[in-house]
Amino acid sequence: MKEIELHSQPDLLHDGEVPSDIRTEEIMLNMGPQHPSTHGVLRVVLQTDGELVLKATPYIGYLHRCAEKIAEKVTYRQFTPYTDRLDYLSAMNNNLGYALAVEKLGGIEVPPRADYLRVIFAELNRIASHLVAIGSYGLDMGAYTPLVYSFREREWIMDLFEAACGARLTCSYITIGGIREDVPEGWVQQCREFLDYFESKIADYNNLLSYNHIFVNRTANVGICPADLAVAYGLTGPCLRGSGVAWDLRKATPYCRYNEFDFDIPVGQGANGTLGDCWDRYFVRVLEMVQSVRIIRQALDKLTEGPVQTKVPRIMKLPAGVVYYEVENPRGQLGFHLVSDGGTSPYRLKIRGPSFCNLSVLPVLAPNCLLADIAALIGSIDVVMGEVDR
Amino acid sequence: MTYIPQRPPVQYKGLSLVIARLATWLGGIVIPLLLQLAWPVFIAAIVVIVAFVWVVGRFINPLLPWIVRDFIVVVGLLAFACIVAIIGIWGERKVAGRIQSRLGPMRTGVWHGWAQSLADGLKFVQKEDLIPREADGPLFRLAPYIALVPAFCAYLALPFGVGWVFRDADVSLLFVLAMLAIEVLGVIMGGWASNSKWSLYGAMREGCQLVSYEIPMGLSLLAAVAATGSVSLVQLGEAQSGGWFSWLIFRNPFLFFAFFTYYVASLASCKRSPFDLPEGESELVAGFHTEYSGFRFVMFFFAEYVAMFAVSALATIIFLGGWHSPVGGPSTPLWFLIKSTFLVWVQMWIRWTLPRIRIDQVMHACVKYLLPFTLLLFLGSSLWQLIDNPTHPVFEGFAHLLHYGLGVIGLLLLGLYFAGMVYGYWNRNRLVGQMARKHLPGA
């Protein structure tokens, strides 16, 4: 026991210095696979000093369902439902990527009506996926209402999907050779009504969430990812565009007649803080929804009559070869590295999930954040564990 | 071989064995038997209560009239607080639903799910009492009581009207503030005793936040005390007996702002959004009460709603004229209830609109902005009293002008609120919309 020395005069020179023998401990905190704000079964082990995060280590694999191994056993057409379940919030886009990869290797042409319908459904799914991202991001920040509003809009999109293919979420609608079946009568009119209704709602989200002072304070200047770091770590999609890099596969390497449409690429500008912070990534998603509405309108106008499918055999064989095909998913670039040996199943199908690469930047951005900022960070990266773990 | 966890068998000893046996007898035999005989039991219960009241009135009241009166009033206050919590929980869910373009509870009880809270209470009461193995037993069990009981105690000094108060103390304002402040202890104990790092985070944030925001809360109220010169809630209420323009909130501009700073600080002290970081649902699962289930959780939950009403009641009495009518009719506790309920509704409105503020921003807001501002308000209000008197006629005239100007601003704000209400209701389909759409095929 040290003797306590009493000073009659306050020692102002050394006032405020903490004696070096006070013990502080770092806490190892487990944001386990079950957590309200890890967007699925993601486990992050945090080393914190009070509220300050020193180190974050993500552990994945809790949703690993061996999709790539299954691909080597089932036929090409049988694998389409598995692609639904990769990024389960944007099933149409996953279907599209897989179908395009197989069609490229097999040299299969798709009729123009199918192309336009593919674009319409892919962009509708982009809107639906971004609605979930925005709503759940608001929920992470404590705003309970935007979630319910965005899901209300999403219900209409789900109804449109259900009318077209019978499923709301895991559609398997865009198949190899085109689309499974044509849209029913009156569907185009319903789609136009939805677009007219939806555009006014985006202003609601901006008023309620995007420009809300508290929300901006929580997300601006948090998790700043500079452009070179983003590219170096393989970030794609809104995470990359939020850092200021104007890179979108729909413009750079257009597929599926995207070069016929007139739309912009929203890029983060650091409007409310620093370029590349969480708010930029979030706002890029809001702006992308506006652009998607534009694209869908143009596609609906260009819709031609005709078949929606090129006949492919049920058990099809692809010529031996390799192809790597990427599409622009709502979360980034989804890639399929398809190796065929001439058989009825893929020899090897490697799926490049955008969230897998986006998540790899988390240990780099997390240090020196506060604990509450980790939720903001993970929400702005917008991971879906289905495509991280496959 | 699948892994099945083995639970050690529970062994009761001594008093807990007696209680366990009693509970089994009651819950397993007596209560089901009574429920079989519903109507006769109901009538028998009424007979028993009437007999009890007759016995008390005949034999105990003449001896100790004060104890009977105190007992009845305290039981009545407890009942009122419970009803406030129950209606508050139901109202919160309905309000949340309507703001989110859905309906809220609709089924339990035939009309708009009014019995939802009762059903939830029944559900919680029969839940298994889980205590984490490594939790600090005595503290874990004690914490909900320390959170709930002081919130109830605050009602002991809250006047609902002149003569409608349990104990009219000279320092009732300080008593109520002190009681509301004890809740911090319960929360910190609950978070610490849960032996979970997440609960600990909630408790530590709570400790910071609540204790810091007590100061702007108290200072704003002190500004009002400076205006009337009394710390007694009844006298503070009686000082506003002249209709709308005599309300303390309009007396001087400092008090006008003091109402808003008090309201914001009271949001923080009730852990309501946007200050609900201690129970931040999306980060800490449930914060300090993560490990609590069943009736212990209900106590924390009730404590929140009881405290919400208590701070709203305080704001009503001190700033909004208490039980006095704004339009000149009789001053009844009904006006008090209406105004307090309005403030509680505004609390709920704010909760479902705004996101959560981060803890360091919460502390910054308190220490850097709210605290100096409320000090300024207190100073200003005190100085205002010094010079707002007949010896400074020019200033007094200016003060009168400001006083009535503020009253008019208040009327405008109220008018704006009602206009907004009408506009929102008129355009409710366009603004909020419905989850169900009627135009899709098959709908």
Add this chain to the structure above:
Amino acid sequence: MTPLEIIELLKKHDADSVVVAVADGPYPHVVITAEKLVKVADFLKTEPRLRFDLLRCISAVDWPAKNSIELAYDLISTSLGHAFAFKVLLDRADPQVESVGGVWPAAQWHEREAFDLMGVTFLHHPDLRRILMPEDWPGHPLRKDYQDVAEYRGLKFKP
């Protein structure tokens, strides 16, 4: 730049590294030697006319018939817009290669996955451990000769 031009540039820089070059077809790529991997990667990233700054994917393919494991690196340039790929063939008995994490940090997680599912060891990787499977899982599941485990930590699996 077309794939043919890219291959010409690469050959001009270091002709020894290129084993096979495929310029036509759905997948233009080069096969390079494993020893020159990091040098070629660095060249592809830093050469001003190429500037392949985004590593899209590292795919590991098991060819037991050729007794080798093939790693395919897919690249794209966000500044110049062209795409390319290169492959490395490794000995199936002991697949080892240098990590390109120093050139593209994105490679770190892809290489962990290749290690986890295919058993390729990456030298000088900062944190080479399993990423998708549990830490103590035996075997490398995506190999063609992988046998399912019968029991893991007390849980039995029916075949």
